[in-house]
Amino acid sequence: MYFPDHRLQVSNAPRSYLFSRARAYATASEETSGTITQSPEQRNASAPSATPSEAEPVEPRMPRSVQAAYLKPLKRKPIHGVPSCDLQLRSFSVRNLELMTDFAMRAAYYLDLPASGPVPLPRKEERWTVIRSNFAHKKSQENFNRITLRRLIQIQDGHPEVVQTWLAYIRKHAYHGVGMKANVWDYEPLGVGKNMDEKAADLEQQLEKKLALFGSNTESKHSALQIIRNLKHVQPGMPLSETREQSRS
Template sequence: MSELEPSNCNDPLLFFAPIFDWGSKLEPRITAYSPGIQTRVEVRRYASSPASRSNPSVQAPKSQPVTLEKEDNELRLPRSVQAVYLKPLRREAKYGVPSCDLQMRSYNVRNLEFFADFALRAAYYLNLPAFGPVPLPRITERWTVPRDHFIYKKSQENFERKTLRRLIQIRDGHPETVAIWLAFLKQHAYYGIGMKANMWEYSEIGVGKSMDVDMQKMKADLDPQLAQFGPGMTQDTAKKVAELLNSEAFKAAAGGNAPLMGKTLSY
């Protein structure tokens, strides 16, 4: 059936389709096979247009779909977010004097690469020239143990463990800044990562004299604590111990059962 006849239609809403038959010329998808409610709505939309009322052959302007593709292309992510998808930035070393060697170890290469990238980014924001990560030779360890006890003790089982390593070197770094960098990495340590750092500090000529002065100050502070040790006990400490043992309060607390209670100790 090519045309819809009202006498053969059971839906009363489709009686409006023959009246606005010119709507099918404006929109090809509006045919007699369209649902009645949809046909009625589409016809009303075109009938309300002034251009379609005066000249039905003129097509009404179609509304363009609203897209955000152009707006998305014009938007720019923050620099801090874009830097996550790029290589870590690096500072240039002026003199190239090593300040710290950080060695990281792990059994998982993915965690190792991730934390090495994190360490390089942290060094950049602390103004530390970082070089690496340099892959170091892996450590392979193997063990051969009995499989089990009793009847399985003659069969053996082999275990293998591979340790991956990366090296990051800091050059021309101030010792305090390097210490802050290491403390930051320790605070935000990633699971499964072990770290070992070797630091170098450079001082002016004649630093030995200043170290001797510092040693004398440290010795004066440590003498009272060192005097409490047995091998290095001083005479004053021995006298105080003898007075404590000979005191009546100590004898009363011991109840007369302490060794050498009936004797008077002297030093």
Template sequence: MFRNVLQRDAWASRLYPKFLSPKGVRAYSTPSNATGADLTKPASGAVSLDDFVPPVEAMKPTHGVHVATLQLKSYNAKMFDLDFFADFAVRAANAFKVPSGGIASLPIRTSLWTVPRGPFVHKKSQENFWRRTHRRSIKLYDASDATVDRLLQYLRMHEMPGVASKVSLFRRYPLGIMKQIENTDATKTQSEQSVREMADEILRLYEVENS
């Protein structure tokens, strides 16, 4: 969706000029390694999503039929990109008339690795690395399969760098679908058998002509 932070800030300033905080944009656009800030703690000038856009209210489900679950994850400690794209996904669902349960924050997943610092002199020394995965979940309700597919295709077209997505779909089929599948498999088996018989007949005729 955006190639860098400056492109995203320019897009947000054009779309939501009165909700944009220039001071917050400069604070977020400043690299953390240049200021020496700790990525594990929120920065004092960190940007909140409310500085850009007003809070969005998801459409309420009418029947409560769960059709899909969208999971988003990001490794960015400031979590602005993650919340921004989650808000964008809810607004897109509202535009497609797909009710959702809003944005739910999932527990942070921490991964730890311990590796040797190096061979020879530093062989006994070890170094620790860790990574924190921030996640969001959005449940979709009361929509047809075609509408959900169009919504997911739209989100893939506007996906944001640094934010990974995973979708769990729940499809519902009418009664008797297994009989249809069995009939299809039987028809496929019969067609394969007829092809084998035709191939054997061609080989037999070829051998007769060459004998």
């Protein structure tokens, strides 16, 4: 191997030795010429940084509440597995039914209600055969078909008040074309008859004031004719102050 300055001549030498000597010769030649090589790290540090406009735009991360709308609804795990409510949803459209079931499952999760489902129930098919027309086409018939799709959501270990809140929220924001039917279970302690009697007595006391307004009442001091005469009837020549006093009496 021959170098340009012909100061070193190596014929049989190890490769590492040749590389070390070549590196030393390169650095010596750069120092004499006045140029200094830079490492890749130094080059990157000295390179001008890209402006924010030239940098690649970073997509902002969506909020978790928005990102959760693209994922499956979360569910709470039941502890005892005691059913509290069965909600059955029915519709003729699959899209409307799936949208409402997804909304009900998400509402149950945020109300801390363990919900299972939605379970697809057997669909109901109905068919009718009627005549096409009553005059020219009365001998030809036409068939109509209607398919009802159903889903079932069960709430377990739910407090009765929370379940009623969940049902009221779903009823308020119900989607068009979707019918709902709920079966609610309420558990009472022993002595249900005594509790019902106490509640009935309280209801009677609350309704007494309203029921007293129906029918004739002998306790009224003024008759019907006297009340009619005092209301908005002004005789000619009578001052307005006297009319007001009569209506107040």
